[in-house]
Amino acid sequence: MPVAPRRHDPDRRARLIRVTLDVIAAHGVAGTTHRRIAAAADVPLGSLTYHFAGLDDLLTEAFTLLADTVSARFEARLDAATSRAEACEAVVDLVVAEDWATPRTMLLSYELYAYAARVPALAGVMRAWMGKSRAALERHFSPEEARALDAMIEGLTIHRSVDPRPAGRDEVRAIVARLAAPLP
Template sequence: MRTYVHIAPKATPPEDARLPAAPRRHDPDRRARLVRAALDVIAEHGVAGTTHRRIAAAADVPLGSTTYHFASLDDLLTEAFTLLADTVAARFAARLAAATTREQACEAVVDLVVDDAWATPRTLLLSYELYAYAARVPAFRRVMQDWMGKSRTALERHFPPETARALDAMIEGLSIHRSVDRQPAGRDEVRAIVARLAGSPLTLP
């Protein structure tokens, strides 16, 4: 004799009892935040220690966001270093643009070296990383070249091209030396160097 067991169909919950799908997080700034976070990670760990995972953690986003927004780690590093270069170049240009005479321009150059107008410890550290990475990965030299071009253009508002080139190299080199020198060059010494390079008589403000 066969026994039949009746299995009741599963009840379908009413529409208002179903859990709604989790809303997608609206985060229009995510890509830019990843770029800024990359600079933070580079400053802390160096390029060699920079990974997708560390950048995602610093930006407080899922790991997959880095590969969603950037084709490779080098693409992300390129944008990060470009942001650094553009930010510093804009600050550099603004200081020189405020000068209306050659003497004021010379003093602006002194400020760029002495007053940390651009060469903050963080900026210098990131610059070292960019220089080293560009030496190993030629594609990154374009970022450096564009940065140098903007700096020289700002200087050429007040000085001939060859003088602008010399002053640009002096600003960067002397800023680096001052960051590690036991007795960094003071304002008067830097002013004398600028006057010599610019071919201007030394005047005290």
């Protein structure tokens, strides 16, 4: 019986990581399996064990990709600001702009939060993500302001994803102004 030729697929590992995020978005971490990932990526099941030590390893890499991707967009938006006023407006954008906290990104973030609470090794991915966010904010704000603004961004984006009447741009701008106001 002839053996099928081996497909050359140099991007397979990276594609498996990207597809894992799609599977998590569709089925949640609890419903993510090697079989679902392999089927979604159209690869043999053995590809996953060839490239990753186990499902936790693959999930960690997928969530790291998510965190790095979101952090890069976050940093780019803040890097575009050339003044404190522009930085404040960038923070408002990070909360209210539709391209920032998409339903898919928010869903994946919720899955990451829950998974990190159960898998201590993944807490490092969360801490790195928070560190990048705060570092980007600290280019324009004090460390204390950056911490408060980071928490506000997280909280308000979560609220926006479930609140039928989320805070609008003007309300968010007022919150940012209070958090970034110099102390008397």
